[in-house]
Amino acid sequence: MSFLGIDLGTGSLKVAIIDESGREQAAASVAYALETPHPGWAEISVQTWWRALCEAAGRLPDGLRREVQAIGLSGQMHGVVLIDADGEAVRPAMLWPDTRALGLLDQWPEPQPNPVAPGMAGPLLRWIVKNEPQSARKTRWALQPKDWLRVALGGAVATDPSDACATALADPAGVWNQALLERLELPHEWFAPLAPSYAAGGILSQEAAQELGLRAGIVLAIGAADTPCAALGSGLASDGDALLTTGTGGQIVVLAEHAPQAVKGLHRYRAASDHWYRMAAMQNVGVALERVRGWLSYEWVDAYREAFGDASSAALGSPSGSLSGNASDGALGDPSAATSSAAAGLTFLPYLTGERTPWLNPAARGGWLGLALDHTRGTMMRAAFEGVSFSLRAGLDAIRASGATVTTLKLAGGGSVDARWRQLLADALNVELHAVDCPNAAPRGAAVLGGLASGHWHASDLAALAPGATRVAGPQGDAALAERYARFLDLYGRVESWFGETPLR
Numbered sequence: 001m002s003f004l005g006i007d008l009g010t011g012s013l014k015v016a017i018i019d020e021s022g023r024e025q026a027a028a029s030v031a032y033a034l035e036t037p038h039p040g041w042a043e044i045s046v047q048t049w050w051r052a053l054c055e056a057a058g059r060l061p062d063g064l065r066r067e068v069q070a071i072g073l074s075g076q077m078h079g080v081v082l083i084d085a086d087g088e089a090v091r092p093a094m095l096w097p098d099t100r101a102l103g104l105l106d107q108w109p110e111p112q113p114n115p116v117a118p119g120m121a122g123p124l125l126r127w128i129v130k131n132e133p134q135s136a137r138k139t140r141w142a143l144q145p146k147d148w149l150r151v152a153l154g155g156a157v158a159t160d161p162s163d164a165c166a167t168a169l170a171d172p173a174g175v176w177n178q179a180l181l182e183r184l185e186l187p188h189e190w191f192a193p194l195a196p197s198y199a200a201g202g203i204l205s206q207e208a209a210q211e212l213g214l215r216a217g218i219v220l221a222i223g224a225a226d227t228p229c230a231a232l233g234s235g236l237a238s239d240g241d242a243l244l245t246t247g248t249g250g251q252i253v254v255l256a257e258h259a260p261q262a263v264k265g266l267h268r269y270r271a272a273s274d275h276w277y278r279m280a281a282m283q284n285v286g287v288a289l290e291r292v293r294g295w296l297s298y299e300w301v302d303a304y305r306e307a308f309g310d311a312s313s314a315a316l317g318s319p320s321g322s323l324s325g326n327a328s329d330g331a332l333g334d335p336s337a338a339t340s341s342a343a344a345g346l347t348f349l350p351y352l353t354g355e356r357t358p359w360l361n362p363a364a365r366g367g368w369l370g371l372a373l374d375h376t377r378g379t380m381m382r383a384a385f386e387g388v389s390f391s392l393r394a395g396l397d398a399i400r401a402s403g404a405t406v407t408t409l410k411l412a413g414g415g416s417v418d419a420r421w422r423q424l425l426a427d428a429l430n431v432e433l434h435a436v437d438c439p440n441a442a443p444r445g446a447a448v449l450g451g452l453a454s455g456h457w458h459a460s461d462l463a464a465l466a467p468g469a470t471r472v473a474g475p476q477g478d479a480a481l482a483e484r485y486a487r488f489l490d491l492y493g494r495v496e497s498w499f500g501e502t503p504l505r
Contacts, residue, residue, distance in 0.1 A: 001019070001020045001067060001069050001456070002017050002018060002019050002020070002025060002064055002067045002068050002069065003017070003018050003068065003069060003070050003071070003072065003447040003448070003450040003451045003454070003456070004016070004017050004065075004068045004070070004071045004072070004214070004447060004450060005017075005018070005071075005072050005073075005074065005229075005233075005440075005442075005443035005444055005445065005446030005447030005448070005449075005450065006053065006071065006072070006073050006074065006146075006149065006443060006446055007074040007075070007226060007229065007440075007442040007443040007446055008049060008053075008073070008074065008075040008076060008145050008146050008149055008226075009075075009076055009226060009442070010034070010076045010095060010096070010097070011031060011032065011033070011034070012029050012030060012031040012032065012052070013029065013030050013032070013049060013052040013053055013056055014027065014028070014029040014056070014440055014442065014443045015027065015028050015029070015053075015056045015057060015060060015443055016440045016443035016444050016446075016447055017060060017064050017065075017068065017447065018444060018447045018448070018451075020451075020456065022444075022448065022451075022465040022467075024438075024439075024440065024444060025064055026060050026061055026064050027439070027440045027443065028056045028057075028059035028060055029056060030052040030053075030055045030056045031052075032044065032048050032049075032052055034095065034097070035092065038100070040098065040099040040100050040102075041094075041098055041100055042094070042095045042096070042097040042098040042099075042119065043092035043093060043094055043095065043098070044092055044093050044095060045089075045092050045093075046081060046089045046092070046093055046148060046152070049093075049145075049149065050152060053149070053212070054211050054212060057212040057213060057214070058213065060213075062213060065212070065213045065214055066213075066214075066215065068214055068215070068218060069218055069219070069450075069451075069454055069456065070218055070219040070220070070221065070450035070451060070453055070454035070456070071153070071204065071214075071218060071219070071220050071221065071450050072221040072223055072229075072445075072446035072447050072448065072449035072450030072451075072452075072453065073146040073149055073150055073220070073221060073222075073223025073224075073446050073449070074146060074223060074224060074225070074226045074229035074230075074442045074443060074445060074446035075144060075145040075146025075147070075149065075163070075223065075225060075226055076095065076096060076145050076146075076225075076226055077096060077144075077163065077166045077225040077226060077227060078095075078096035078117070078119055078120045078121060078166055078167070079093060079094055079095040079096050079098075079119065079121065079124070079144070079145055080093070080094055080121040080124050080125060080142050080143070080144065080167075081093040081094075081142075081143045081144070081145060081147075081148040082128070082135060082138075082139045082141070082142055082143075083139070083140060083141050083143060083148065083151070084138050084139065084140050085140040087151055087152070089148075090135050090138045090139050091132070091135050093145060093148070094119075094124045095119065095145075096117070096119035096120070097119055098118065098119045098124060099118045099119065099362070100118065100124075100127055101118040101119075101123035101124055101126060101127040102118040102123075102362065104118070104123050104126050104127060104130075105118060105123060107123075107126060107183075107184060108122070108123075108168060111262075112168070113171060113172040113262065113268065114165070114166070114168070114172065114267050114268060114269070115265060115266075115267060115356065115357075115360055116168045117168075117356065117362075118362075120166065120167055120168040121142065121144065121167035121168065121169060122167050122168030122169040122180075122184070122186075123168065125142055125169075125184075125186050125190075126184050126185075126186065129184075129185055129186065139187075139190060140189075140190070141157055141190060141191075141192060142186075142190040142191060143157070143159070143192060144159055144163040144164075144167070144225070146163065146223045146224075146225070147159045147163065147192060147223075150201055150202065150220055150222070150223065152208070153202075153204055153205065153208045153220055154202060154203060154204055154205025154206075154207070154208050154220070155201045155202030155203070155204075155220040156201045156202040156220075156222075157192050157193075158192050158193055158194070158195045158201050158222055159191075159192040159193075159194060159195075159222075160174070160194065160195060160196060160197040160199075160222045160223065160224055160225075160270075160272075161173060161174025161175075161194060161196075161197070161270035162174065162197055162224040162225045162228045162269060162270045162271060162272055163224065163225045164176065164191075164194060165269050165270050166225060166267075166269055169181060169184075169186070169191070172259060172268050172269075172270075173259070173270065174194060174270045175194065176188075176191050176194075195222045196222065196274075197221070197222055197223060197224035197228070197272040197273070197449055198221060198222070198272070198273070198449050198452035198453055198459075199221070199222045199453060200219050200220070200221065200222075200453045200454070201220050201221060201222040201223070201453070202220050203216075203217050203218060203219060203220060204216055204217060204218050204220060218454075219450065219453050219454045220450075220453070221446075221449040221450045221452065221453035221454075222449075222453070223446060223449055224271075224272035224445070224446070224449060225269075225272075226442045227251055227253060227269075227277075227279060228253075228269070228270070228271045228272040228277065228445070229272055229441075229442045229443075229445035229446050229449070230243070230245060230253075230412065230441040230442040230445055231243050231253050231255065231271065231272070231277065231441075231445070232271070232272045232273065232445035232448055232449070232462070233438055233440070233441035233442060233443070233444035233445030233446075233447075233448065233467075234410050234412055234436045234438055234441045234445075234466075234467065235410065235436065235438075235463075235465070235466025235467050235469065236253065236255045236271075236277075236410070236466075237255070237273070237462040237463040237465075237466060238255065238463060239255060239256060239257040239275070240254065240255065240256075240404070240405070240406075241254070241255045241410070242254040242255070242404075242406050242408065242409050242410065243409065243410045243411075243412060243436075244392070244409040244410070244411050244412070244413075244416070244425070244429075244433070245412045245413040245416075245441075246285050246286065246392075246411075246413040246416045246425075247285065247286050247413045248285065248286045248287045249281065249282055249283045249284070249285050249286070249287065250281075250282040250285035250388075250391075250392050250395070250413075251279055251280065251281050251282070252279065252280040252282075252392065252395055252396050252399060252406075252409070253277050253278070253279050254277060254278045254279075254399055254404045254406060255271060255275050255276075255277050256275060256276045256277060256278060256404070257275060257276075258276065259276050260276060260278045260402050260403065260404070261402050261403055262402075263398055263399075263401050263402040264358065264360065264398075265280075265356065265357045265358035265359065265360050265398050266278060266279070266280060266357060266358070266398045266399060266401075266402055267279040267280075267281060267357075268402075272445060272449060273459060273462065274459070278399050278402055278404055279357075280357040280358070280392075280395030280396060280398050280399050281356045281357050281395070282355065282356065282357055282391050282392055282394075282395045283351075283353050283354065283355055283356055284350040284351055284352055284353055284355060284366070284388065284391060285350075285388055285391075285392070287352065287353060288350035288351075288352050288366065288384065288387075288388055289303075289350075289384060289385065289388055291352060292348075292380070292381060292384040293381070296377040296380060296381055297377075298377070298381065303381050304418050304420060304421070306376075306377065306378030306381055306382075307378055307381035307382040307384075307385050307420075308382070308385075308418075308420035308421075308424075309378065345370040345372065346368060346369075346370040346371060346372075346375060346379060346380070346383045347368070347369050347370055347383065347387065347484065347487055347488055347491050348366065348367070348368050348380075348383040348384045348386065348387030349364075349365070349366040349367060349369075349387060349488070349491065349492060349495070350366050350384065350387045350388045350391050351364035351365055351366045351391070351492075352365065352366045355391070357394070357395040357398055358394050358395060358397070358398040359394075359492070359496070361496065361499065363499040363500050364492075364496065364499050365498075365499050366387070368380060368383060369491060385421065385424055386424065386428070386481075386484065386488075387488065389424050389425050389428035389429070390428060390484075390485050390488040390489075392425065392428070392429060393428050393429050393430075393485060394489065396429055396431075406431060407431055407432065408431060408432045408433075408434060409429070409431045409432070409433055409434070410433075410434050410435075410436050410469055411425075411433045411434060411435045411436065411472065412435075412436045412438065412441050416435075419472070419473070422435075422472050422473040423473045423476075425473065426473035426474055426475050426476075427475050427476055427478045427481050428481060428485065429475075430475045431475065432471060432473070432474045432475070433471070433472050433473045433474070434469040434470060434471050434472065435469060435470050435472045436467055436468075436469045437467045437468040437469065437470070438467040444467075448462070448465060
């Protein structure tokens with residue numbers, strides 16, 4: 001007996017099969033690219049998604065596919081897919097990086113229960129009504145990405161609270177806001193009925209089963225948004241459990257038994273279980289470090305080595321920028337000593353794509369301030385790592401301001417594997433970090449939902465299903481780093497007005 005999880009992501013589709021004990025048996029992924037037919041647009045054909053699903057499923061062992069008893073779904077948040085009465089897509093899907101609706105955000109007057117961004121379903125649908133009336137006339141359902149996929153698999157038209165509450169069209173609990181829909185001139189009948197993420201939502205059709213190499217008639221879970229699925233797959237099951245993911249962006253998620261209090265810049269959403277979660281969403285993690293690495297002409301291994309070299313190497317600002325033998329051998333040296341010498345007086349703002357938590361400013365921008373003649377590209381790279389860690393700390397501070405006490409974070413994501421980077425994160429965030437033994441958290445969480453929907457597991461089993469986690473770093477009480485974090489916050493406050501601030505709502 002096994003369960004299949006499908007994660008419909010922004011840049012790739014991932015699948016994973018877990019056994020009846022929750023252990024991953026196989027996984028596969030297929031990448032794809034977004035389409036940008038106009039500046040600021042982010043779209044994709046749903047056929048691209050379907051082809052990726054068929055290809056990814058085909059990479060799973062035949063024997064495991066035949067044993068699948070249920071399918072769970074995870075999907076990127078905020079975007080929207082318009083389909084007609086026959087289930088056919090009216091136009092390409094519109095996705096969360098899309099900014100075409102930025103000028104419509106004033107139609108969501110303050111206060112809002114959650115921040116409103118232009119790539120959320122609400123602003124995008126308002127844009128459709130105003131600019132593509134022919135698409136609006138053809139539309140029967142406006143679905144979130146994972147809900148479109150369930151329908152394509154033969155399942156029910158439905159959504160869950162974790163996706164609905166992130167559309168800017170529902171209350172914090174995920175219930176559609178009928179008064180808001182009327183004010184925005186969005187037809188009520190476009191919006192799918194709600195069901196729990198772990199509920200059954202139909203069965204796999206014969207046609208879809210043949211294309212995917214699965215058995216027809218197996219249960220399809222309603223599913224959940226990718227962030228709560230990743231939290232579930234990483235083992236967050238109880239009040240206060242917390243997760244840090246670092247990839248292109250970064251998210252800090254803290255599970256809550258009851259609805260958290262509102263804090264500016266902080267998202268309060270429904271989890272894949274009956275919990276809530278607080279979420280700080282930072283856009284500039286891997287994307288900022290990757291761009292800096294390119295600007296400074298580094299390979300990744302060299303970027304880490306020069307940025308985190310010991311106190312006798314380039315971190316001291318030596319003109320040559322050469323590495324000591326210790327750094328070349330992979331030794332970490334004394335991170336606090338290197339930091340206090342390297343980045344003193346040099347601050348990097350990582351906001352190359354604007355920022356969500358805590359600033360809610362899509363116009364925010366980045367750069368270095370404090371450069372001196374004795375700085376090297378190694379010190380500039382180090383300052384970039386610090387700046388990204390400080391942006392994550394600002395997000396965590398917003399969560400702490402909402403009443404959560406966070407001293408430990410589970411750690412996931414491809415951008416968090418280097419031991420030196422993990423230590424800097426632990427120091428900057430003032431937390432212990434425990435790396436989760438789960439490389440495919442979102443599809444694993446989706447697969448768990450499949451097991452729940454089929455009745456194999458129950459909510460009381462979730463804590464026991466948590467994957468293992470290993471402590472990889474803890475805070476060392478770096479007072480100089482704390483001072484530079486205060487400088488970082490002060491610098492952003494001083495330069496914010498340069499950016500032509502256009503706050504999100």
